[in-house]
Amino acid sequence: MPEHPGNLPPTLAAIREEFLELDVPDRLQLLLEYSDSLPEVPEGTLDPEHWERVEECQSPVFIAVETRDAQVHILATAPAESPTTRGFASILVHGLHGLSAQEILDTPPDFPLQLGLQNAVSMLRLRGMSGMLWRIKRQVQEALAR
Amino acid sequence: MPLAPDPTADLASYAHPERLVTTAWLAENIDTAGLAIVESNEDILLYDTGHIPGAIKVDWHTELNDPVVRDYVDGEAFAALMSRKGISRDDTIVLYGDKSNWWAAYALWVFTLFGHQDVRLLDGGRDAWIAQDRGLTRDIATRGTTDYPVVERNDSEIRAYKDEILPHLGKPLIDVRSPEEYTGERTHMPAYPEEGALRGGHIPTAKSIPWARAANDNGTFKSHDELRDLYVTQQGFDPGAEVITYCRIGERSSHTWFVMKYLLGFDSVKNYDGSWTEWGSAVRVPIQTGDTPGEAP
Numbered sequence: 535m536p537e538h539p540g541n542l543p544p545t546l547a548a549i550r551e552e553f554l555e556l557d558v559p560d561r562l563q564l565l566l567e568y569s570d571s572l573p574e575v576p577e578g579t580l581d582p583e584h585w586e587r588v589e590e591c592q593s594p595v596f597i598a599v600e601t602r603d604a605q606v607h608i609l610a611t612a613p614a615e616s617p618t619t620r621g622f623a624s625i626l627v628h629g630l631h632g633l634s635a636q637e638i639l640d641t642p643p644d645f646p647l648q649l650g651l652q653n654a655v656s657m658l659r660l661r662g663m664s665g666m667l668w669r670i671k672r673q674v675q676e677a678l679a680r
Numbered sequence: 681m682p683l684a685p686d687p688t689a690d691l692a693s694y695a696h697p698e699r700l701v702t703t704a705w706l707a708e709n710i711d712t713a714g715l716a717i718v719e720s721n722e723d724i725l726l727y728d729t730g731h732i733p734g735a736i737k738v739d740w741h742t743e744l745n746d747p748v749v750r751d752y753v754d755g756e757a758f759a760a761l762m763s764r765k766g767i768s769r770d771d772t773i774v775l776y777g778d779k780s781n782w783w784a785a786y787a788l789w790v791f792t793l794f795g796h797q798d799v800r801l802l803d804g805g806r807d808a809w810i811a812q813d814r815g816l817t818r819d820i821a822t823r824g825t826t827d828y829p830v831v832e833r834n835d836s837e838i839r840a841y842k843d844e845i846l847p848h849l850g851k852p853l854i855d856v857r858s859p860e861e862y863t864g865e866r867t868h869m870p871a872y873p874e875e876g877a878l879r880g881g882h883i884p885t886a887k888s889i890p891w892a893r894a895a896n897d898n899g900t901f902k903s904h905d906e907l908r909d910l911y912v913t914q915q916g917f918d919p920g921a922e923v924i925t926y927c928r929i930g931e932r933s934s935h936t937w938f939v940m941k942y943l944l945g946f947d948s949v950k951n952y953d954g955s956w957t958e959w960g961s962a963v964r965v966p967i968q969t970g971d972t973p974g975e976a977p
Contacts, residue, residue, distance in 0.1 A: 566728050592722075615778065617725035655724065656741050 543637045546629040546645060553649040562654055568628070569621035575609050585611070586673065590665025592658070593619050597666055599673035605632050606674055610666070618655060622646070622663035626670065635674050643668060681714050682798040683772040691803075693904040695945025699938075700803050700901070701774055703812055710734055716771045716823070719806065720787040721778040722931075730816030732776070732809055736765050736823060740783050740931070744790050755832040758794050766823025769796070769831075776802035776809065780892070780899040785934040789951055793833045801938065804900040811898065838937070840924045840950040842958055845883060846965065849976035852923040855882045856891040856936045857956065861928070864969035877960025881967040883926070884974040887915060891932045894939045907944055919946045926952040926959075 542550065553561050585596040593616035598609040608630050610623035630638055642648075646663035685691075685698035686705035694700065709715055710733060717735040719727045727737040738744065743761055746753050753761065767773065773796065777784035781801055791799045802809070810816065835841075840848070860866040864880035882888070893910060894902055901907070911917050923946055925933040930953030937951040959965060968974030 562725060563728070566725050569725060569729070614729065615726065616723055617729045618723050621725065653747075654742060 541640045541642060542645065542648075543629075543633055543641065545631065545633070546641065549625055549629050550645075550648050553651070558650070558654050561650060565621040565625075565651070565655075566617060568624040569617040571628075572610065572612065572620050572624035573627060575611055580609065586669055588662065588666050588669055591619050591662035592616070595619055595623055595662070595666065597623070597669060597673075599670055599677065601635065601674075601677045604634060606630065606635055606638055606677075607632070608670055618659055619662060622659070623666060625649075626663070626666055630670065635678055638674050639671055641667065641671070681770060683709060683712060683715055690903075694943045695904075696942040698798075699800050699942040701800050702803055703808050703814060706732070706774060706802055706809075707814055714768075714771055716765075716767045716773045718765075718767075718773055718775050718784075718787065719777055720775060720783045721806070722783050723778060726778055726806075728818065730818055732806075733815065733817045733819070734821045735776075736821055738765065738787055740786055740790075744787065752790055752793060752833060755794065755830045758833070759828045759830040762828035763826050766826055767828060768826045769829055771798070773799040774802055775799065776805045778806050780807075780895050780935065781805040782891075782931045782935055785938045786931040789838065789930075789934040789937060792838060793835060794831050795834060804898055807899050838941070838950055840926075840952040842952070842954050842962060842965075844950075845924070845952060845959070846977075848922070848924055849883070849885045852917050852921050853883060853886040854923065854925045854933075854936060855886040855888050856925055856927045856933045857882075857888075858890055859888060859971070861956070862886075862888040863971050864967075877928075877956050879960050879967055881960070881969040882956075882973075883959055884966050884968040885976050886926070886968075887973055888971070889915060889936070891927070891935045894936060894943075901939065901943060904943060907939060911940060911944060917946075919944065921946070922948040922950070924950045924952050926955040928956045929953065930955045 553564060556564060580598050584598045588595040588597060593613055595612040600607045608627045610627050612620040612623050646660045686701040688702050691697040691700050717732055718738050719731050719735045720738045720740055721727060724739050744752055775784040775788050784801055784805060788799050788801060855862050862882045894907060896902055923940055925936045927933040930951055933951050937949050940946045941949040966977045
């Protein structure tokens with residue numbers, strides 16, 4: 535796992551610590567707790583075209599980025615049958631909540647690899663989380679350009 | 681002691697009906713001594729969100745694979761795993777899982793490498809149990825520990841290595857991946873990320889029979905007559921021939937392996953678990969692109 539956490543915002547750094555202080559089976563339980571606590575997005579909150587499919591994920595995961603009052607809000611949906619993916623989406627939704635656009639853009643792209651889950655979860659899934667992160671960043675970048 | 685087979689009439693026409701159980705049978709026998717219910721999923725957290733009462737989890741990724749060599753665990757590690765899970769050598773194991781039992785079939789195939797005698801699949805898997813509202817729990821079952829014997833893995837009967845494939849070309853070889861993976865358009869399942877092999881295509885001479893053709897929409901297996909019609913009548917495979925199945929990493933092809941070996945009763949069926957992630961990246965082996973099987977080199 536990377537020695538240097540990089541430029542992690544405090545919220546993500548706290549999540550990283552939360553994972554790393556547990557042994558591997560408990561890290562999975564924590565991921566499950568995140569999966570359970572992915573905020574529901576009430577139907578009709580966003581127009582369908584605002585949702586972006588995360589192609590890197592095996593299951594149908596959609597993300598949307600909203601910028602309000604210089605703060606960025608991340609919305610995500612993922613099916614209950616894909617708790618691992620839901621957990622990753624939830625970590626990003628909670629960890630990036632309320633950050634500024636710049637803080638999100640500065641988030642290290644290898645954050646998913648800093649949670650100590652490589653031995654518990656397949657690389658394919660961690661790559662799914664990386665896909666969510668870069669898509670969020672790209673949407674933030676696009677919002678800034680507008 | 682192994683449990684008596686599920687006597688459900690629908691199963692009777694399969695070559696080995698004792699390898700399959702229905703959800704009704706499982707519900708009836710859920711507390712029977714000598715039964716171990718094991719869930720194995722693609723999503724390793726799915727069990728923890730709720731599972732069949734009494735079921736334990738086996739994780740294909742961290743528990744069946746060797747952490748260093750791309751191989752399965754050895755006899756000692758398998759014995760330790762089973763002992764830790766509280767499974768005895770003479771227990772009846774019923775496996776089930778998500779995705780139409782891909783990973784359950786894969787685990788069943790691995791358990792069979794170690795010669796576990798009585799290992800069965802739950803027809804329709806996790807989805808069938810849920811669809812019938814039979815109830816899930818988050819309570820982790822405790823089976824205690826056992827003293828499972830160390831039995832060396834026997835790969836020779838049901839596992840094919842890459843080196844066996846070239847001389848096999850010309851004999852029955854089945855690619856069970858999606859048509860897009862077979863032709864070479866993709867190196868991964870549609871809707872899955874692209875990864876896993878340097879080149880796209882299939883092993884020359886392999887016929888394309890996607891695994892899902894053996895399953896009904898609800899994830900249960902098709903009837904014996906339907907399966908026979910597909911593999912024997914339409915595709916012309918001889919039940920006495922040596923058959924090898926493969927996919928991307930060997931999990932979907934375990935599903936077809938199960939169908940051909942136990943539901944149709946073919947004499948010799950092997951699963952090539954190296955599959956396309958090995959063949960599609962291997963040095964000095966031929967591939968074929970497009971939708972025709974191609975010739976043996």
